[in-house]
Amino acid sequence: MAAAATFLRPSARAALAGVWLFVWLSWAAPAPADPLPVFEVAPGVFVHAGRHEETDATNAGDIANCGFIIGDDAVAVIDSGGSPTIGHRLREAIRVHTDRPIRYVVNTHMHPDHLLGNAAFLPDQPDFVAHGNFQAALAARGDHYRQAFDAAVGHAAAAEVRIIPPTLVVSDRLELDLGGRVLDLVAWPVAHTDNDLTVLDRQTKTLWAGDLLFMERAPAIDGSVLGWLRTLDALAKEPAARVVPGHGPPSAPWPDSAADLRRYLGRVVEGVRKVQAAHGTIQQAVETAAADEAPRWRLFESYNPRNVTAAFAELEWE
Amino acid sequence: MTTPHRTISTLSGSTLAGAALLSLCSASALAASPQEERWDMLRDMYFSGRTVEDAGPLLSLEAPKRANDAAVVPIRIVTAPEGGVQVTAVHLIVDENPVPMAATFRFAHGDSPQAVDTRVRVNAYTNVTAVAETVDGRLLRTTQFVKASGGCSAPALKNAQLAVARMGKMKLNLPDSIVAGKPLTAQLLISHPNYTGMQYDQLNYYFIPAHYVKTVAIRYNGAPVLDVQSDISLSEDPSIHFSLVPDEQGTLEVTAEDSNGRVFQESWPIRANSGS
Numbered sequence: 001m002a003a004a005a006t007f008l009r010p011s012a013r014a015a016l017a018g019v020w021l022f023v024w025l026s027w028a029a030p031a032p033a034d035p036l037p038v039f040e041v042a043p044g045v046f047v048h049a050g051r052h053e054e055t056d057a058t059n060a061g062d063i064a065n066c067g068f069i070i071g072d073d074a075v076a077v078i079d080s081g082g083s084p085t086i087g088h089r090l091r092e093a094i095r096v097h098t099d100r101p102i103r104y105v106v107n108t109h110m111h112p113d114h115l116l117g118n119a120a121f122l123p124d125q126p127d128f129v130a131h132g133n134f135q136a137a138l139a140a141r142g143d144h145y146r147q148a149f150d151a152a153v154g155h156a157a158a159a160e161v162r163i164i165p166p167t168l169v170v171s172d173r174l175e176l177d178l179g180g181r182v183l184d185l186v187a188w189p190v191a192h193t194d195n196d197l198t199v200l201d202r203q204t205k206t207l208w209a210g211d212l213l214f215m216e217r218a219p220a221i222d223g224s225v226l227g228w229l230r231t232l233d234a235l236a237k238e239p240a241a242r243v244v245p246g247h248g249p250p251s252a253p254w255p256d257s258a259a260d261l262r263r264y265l266g267r268v269v270e271g272v273r274k275v276q277a278a279h280g281t282i283q284q285a286v287e288t289a290a291a292d293e294a295p296r297w298r299l300f301e302s303y304n305p306r307n308v309t310a311a312f313a314e315l316e317w318e
Numbered sequence: 319m320t321t322p323h324r325t326i327s328t329l330s331g332s333t334l335a336g337a338a339l340l341s342l343c344s345a346s347a348l349a350a351s352p353q354e355e356r357w358d359m360l361r362d363m364y365f366s367g368r369t370v371e372d373a374g375p376l377l378s379l380e381a382p383k384r385a386n387d388a389a390v391v392p393i394r395i396v397t398a399p400e401g402g403v404q405v406t407a408v409h410l411i412v413d414e415n416p417v418p419m420a421a422t423f424r425f426a427h428g429d430s431p432q433a434v435d436t437r438v439r440v441n442a443y444t445n446v447t448a449v450a451e452t453v454d455g456r457l458l459r460t461t462q463f464v465k466a467s468g469g470c471s472a473p474a475l476k477n478a479q480l481a482v483a484r485m486g487k488m489k490l491n492l493p494d495s496i497v498a499g500k501p502l503t504a505q506l507l508i509s510h511p512n513y514t515g516m517q518y519d520q521l522n523y524y525f526i527p528a529h530y531v532k533t534v535a536i537r538y539n540g541a542p543v544l545d546v547q548s549d550i551s552l553s554e555d556p557s558i559h560f561s562l563v564p565d566e567q568g569t570l571e572v573t574a575e576d577s578n579g580r581v582f583q584e585s586w587p588i589r590a591n592s593g594s
Contacts, residue, residue: 133478141472144388144441190477223476279493279505281435282392283382305386306471313390313437313555314476316507317484 033088035096036062036081041244041251042204044070044181046097048090049250050082052217052298055113055152060085064113064211065246068094069201071178074103077126078199078208079246080117083153084160087117091124102126104176106185107166108210108246109193110138111222112145119162129176130166131187131195138163170197186238188212190223191231192246200238207240207254214261215248218303221268225311226318229265232258264293268304272311282312353445356413357461360447364409364419365457370449373458376403379448384465385440388473390553391464395423395448396433404428404453410436412551413461414444416514420551426542428453433503434544435559438551439473439514442466473514475554481511486582488572498566499593505559506536508574508582514550530577531556537571538562538588564590 038046047067055061061082068077068090075094080087094102102124107115109131115138118128142163150158168174176183184200192211199208211220212228212235221228236255243254271289275281289308294300361370380394397405406428410420415438425432438446447461475481491505508531515528534546534556544560562570571585 136478137474140474140478144472144474147442190480194477194479220471222471224480227477279491282390282437286386306467309387309390309392310476313387313553313557316489316557317509317555 033085033092035092036066036086036089038067038093038097039250041242042201042206045201045204045206045244046070046093047244047250048081048093050113050247052247054299054302055082055149057153057157060153060157061113061116061149062086063247064111065244065248065250066090066114066117067208067244067250068102069178069181069183069199070098070100071181073179074101076104076106076176076178076183076199077102077121078106078244079108079114079210080105080121082113083116083149083157084119084162085117085157087120090117091120103178104129104168106130106176106197106199106208107134108198108208109196110134110141111193111211111220112149114210114246116145116149116161118164119160122162122164127168128164128166129168129170129174129185129197131197132169132171133195134169134197135165137193137195188231188234189227191228192219192221193223196223196231198235198238200240205239205241206244206251207235207238207242208244209235209246211246213243213245213248213258215245215252215257216298217247218297218300219261219264219307220303221265221307221310224314225265225269225307226314229262229269232262232265260296264290264297267293268307268311269315272308272315276312276315282309285309285312353413353463357445357447360411360413360418364411365449368455368457370457370459373448373450373460376400376405377408377448377450377458377460379446379460379462381446381462381464383463385467385471388440388467388471389476390437391440391446392435392437393446394433394435394559396431397425397428397450398431399429405432405450405458406453407451408432408434409449409451410438411447411449412438412440412444413447414442415439415551416441417549417551419549421546421548424545424547426544430501432561433559435505435557437553437557439553440464440466441473475511475513478511481509481554484509485511486574486580488574488582488584490570490572490584490586492588496564496588496590497593498564498590501561501563503559504562504570505557506534506572507555507557508534508572509555510574510576512550512552512554512556528577532575532577534558534572534574536560537573539565539568543570564588566590566592 036048038048050064066079066081105126106129170187174185188196240254242251267290275285286305286308378396385391407424409422411418420438445461450458487509489507510531513529530550536543568588574582
């Protein structure tokens, strides 16, 4: 019977699709979302790995890692995905594994690919947890992010976007108790951004690094390249056996998996300093700095020119 | 039966293709016109009632085709006065920004070629426009289109606390070799957050007030070199490369004032090798 549709003439098929679209649009109630595929990287620690792509209508912002940790009493979401749709699908994935309440949604920093799923968790009335600088950084960029999302994904998806202020702010350290399971949150000085927050699950020694760790996908410097290198030094001392990167595989050994990122950031600094020593321009630095890193990173051409530009402005003040 | 039908469908196919081509053309014509409309509005706003000519070789503008970092887009303006023309000032305009006029550079030596580099914030796909003023009142325009950068690159401060802590600090970068009487390029950096005033604090329901560098006066041995009037479209920590012809001994003095009335001053001795 299902095969019948394939024999319909194209126009009839289009008409039918139109009808279905109409029906779907008329039913404003959201259809049950397809659970995001997640990987249990340690007992009770689940990670979805985002794609190494730019946000578009097809991936709906599924370009960053996100996931959750289940305790005896409650669940903590760590990053909510790059769109309300991805947030809904993450919520469905949680419900596949547990019906315990979602008490916390932790945002590791203010970038849209990590937090636009927040809106999907509003019905759970969780605490939205973030770094002390998070709100100011997001407020300065919120409109820009909304417009960029609208352009990349579409009006309908953008209409669902909510910029949600944190309800629980971390200025230094904070413990979250999920029942028999404690998470250690650390707010870092300026690095990838000026509001990076990490989560360490004591029980399994799993460190959620957020975007303080990029693997495979080219990193973006939106804070301070020197600060990021310093923070990686400090982060290496965290008592973790494995890490969940903000972009990359669901988990990797810690601290070894930061080697590529450290090398890349070091190459940017070195390349920019060289151009500045010769009184060169930003454009000259963009063309030369870290150029030999190109084959090692996905989306390199989209991010390296930007990183070099940002590093140039920063390193002028050394 | 089939042959005429096929002919018709071929015909209608080519007509369709023609129509598609037409609509493509009109689409591109339409795409160009909002930029021109925007410019017409800006011209009326900034140069009301005056004629603005094409600059030709007298003025050139360099900008990257794509803004790599929306907060730091390098721009270079070069004047090439000839045949008695004197370029006394250049206005730099980022057409689509909320406050399009980024800066006005007034040159003390309008009869000689001047090069100025600076950095601007770019909110969206935009034309960047330079308009030169000549001593006899002509306005000369050149423009370049800049594509905005990707989704998470916003024209915002990367390190808000540092920007405030370092406010008013200045740096002067000079070339390694300085020869008296020969033009050199110097870079002035002024640390300042250049808050735009467009950022709404959604937690506290207020706009973070605009706070930016408004004027920069550069003097060499007491004589003016360059005067800059600037606004929120200039990047944080404003950077200005400018031309200077040094004597053997001299002092460069910079006075900057921000929109809160804070005045920042700094001076540097410049030693040059004898040019003879």
